[in-house]
Amino acid sequence: MKYVKLFVLALALFTLNVSASNLNPIKPTDDLRIEIVELIGSNYMADMEVDQYAAEVLFTVNNNKELIVLSVDTENVQLESYLKRKLNYKKVNHKPTKNGEIYLLPVKMIKQL
Secondary structure, three states: OHHHHHHHHHHHHHHHHHHHOOOOOEOOOHHHHHHHHHHHOOOHHHHOOOOEEEEEEEEEEOOOOEEEEEEEEOOOHHHHHHHHHHHOOOEOOOOOOOOOOEEEEEEEEEOOO
16 A cells, blocks of 8 residues: 555646646747847857857746846756856846746857857
8 A cells, every 4th residue: 555655646746747847939029039138148269169049938928027047058067057157147127027027048159160
C-alpha cells in the first residue's frame, strides 16, 4: 500500500511538471522590443572576441510593469549574465493583456566595426 501511494504521488508530480512546461511564449510588441533594445545597450560587444552572439530571452512583465527574466538560452555565459543584469526588474511602459503572459525575444548581438 505504501508503494502505491508513493507511485500515485510521483505520477501526480510528473503530471504537474508536464503541464507547467507547456508554455506558449508570444512575440513581444514592437514598442516593447524597442524598449528592451534600449535597455540592453550596445557597449557589450566591445570586449568580446567573436563578432556575433545570439540568445533567446524568455521573460514576463509583472503588475508593476517590470521585466522578469525567466531564462536566457545562449552558449555564452557572459552574455547570459549581461542580459539578466540589464533586463531583470527594469521598468517598461508595457501592460500585459493578461496576467502571466510569457514572451520570447530572440537577441542577436553584432559587433560594430
